Amino acid sequence: MKILITGGAGFIGSNFIHYWTKKYPSDAIVNLDKLTYAGNLSNLRAVEKNPNYKFIQGDIADDKLVEKIFQEEQFNLVAHFAAESHVDRSILDPNAFIQTNIVGTHNLLRAALQNKTRFHHVSTDEVFGSLGKTDPAFNEKTPYDPRSPYSASKAAADHLVRAYFHTYGLPVTISNCSNNYGPYHFPEKLFPLFITNLLEGKKIPLYGDGLSVRDWLYVEDHCRAIDAIIKSGKIGETYCVGGNSEKSNREATDEILKLLGKGEEMIEYVADRPGHDHRYAIDATKIKNELNWEPTVSFETGLQKTVEWFQNNEAWWMHIKNGEYQDYYKKQYGK
């Protein structure tokens, strides 16, 4: 099988490439990634010399490039991860979110249709909006109600994916997943920012009252879920994926502080995120019943592994924090 993975130099995409190359070593992988600030080829050092792996630097919003790559490579499957993914950045400037998440996804869908390629879209639970404290968790039937430019752009992409299934018969699936954490998580998001700040002796900025709730899933469990959907998911269907692990940001922060032996004086309460979604939670019954998928890594174990990974990979995150990671491609590929 030949697979196009978009956004493979980012957090989840690079974890997925490691997962897939270990589990299916004879599959060929092409990683198409623009290398935005969030793309980091040093996430992929362990696979870059693998003869079944190829990297192409390119923008999914460039329709001609996308068309050319599809014609040349003849993929069996697209696993589409590439996106602008950070809510705070989407509030500051939505433009790149529209280009990549909507226009880029549409370019991929059109090329997939021309080449009759199976398409999986990696989407988010944020398309469903925000839950109240006692609301039931999101499931596949929850109406869309996105509230940030990021989630609105992901919702638009999901709608386009479904439109290509209903209108043109493109074989698609979608996964809407909750918050991931683990190795290679870019240190602008809550967990990696807080862990690395604490390792540097810096304070950690908790938004608002710190009581917003997220449902945390260890990234490898997300990769297993996408694998199950790609291999056995029903065409045209959506699967909600979650960690069964709701924590308020303050609860999660306390766990991180404990693991790093730091006290609550390190917390700095700062202004809330505009339009901050209060709570996300996923009811993953469908994927459990139909595809026999469940999270295997508990929050406690996953967080411990994650903290240890950041402790053991100081150079990785230091290079991001000081900007040196962007030189890696130049050194490696001479461009």
Ligand code: NAD
């Ligand atoms: P990330 O920001 O870490 O990585 C995104 C990758 O996409 C980067 O390598 C970047 O260079 C690449 N990219 C961005 N714009 C591009 C473009 N125009 N063309 C080609 N490549 C481009 O993101 P992530 O956290 O790994 O998320 C991956 C996917 O999973 C996204 O679609 C996101 O919406 C979805 N998702 C993320 C989470 C989460 O908790 N992180 C949860 C659910 C779903």
Ligand code: DAU
């Ligand atoms: O739910 C899935 C989504 O999870 C993905 O679709 C997004 O791509 C991913 O970024 C993530 O979105 P969140 O906005 O939930 O993640 P973030 O790490 O930015 O924030 C998690 C929570 O922590 C949120 O309630 C805001 C809060 N927060 C975040 C940061 C960066 C803080 O309190 N302080 C911070 O500095």
